[in-house]
Amino acid sequence: MSTTGEKPGKGIYTCLNCLQKVVLDDDTDTLPPCPRCKGTEYTP
Ligand SMILES: [Zn+2]
Numbered sequence: 820m821s822t823t824g825e826k827p828g829k830g831i832y833t834c835l836n837c838l839q840k841v842v843l844d845d846d847t848d849t850l851p852p853c854p855r856c857k858g859t860e861y862t863p
Contacts, residue, residue: 823852823859832861 820835821827828846833839836858841851852859 821850821861821863823850825850827863830863832863834858835860835862 821832826847826849827843829843829848832841832843832850834841834853834856837853837856839853839855839858841853841861843850850861853861
């Protein structure tokens with residue numbers, strides 16, 4: 820599991836709360852709060 824503020828690397832992360840997908844396209848990108856529900860927990 821990854822949380823907002825981490826830099827887990829490139830990939831597609833799914834919000835645990837609402838299943839919204841967030842794409843990180845660079846290893847230096849930081850996980851944002853979920854754009855839909857403001858959730859902070861994601862699964863790869
Ligand atoms: Zn969400």
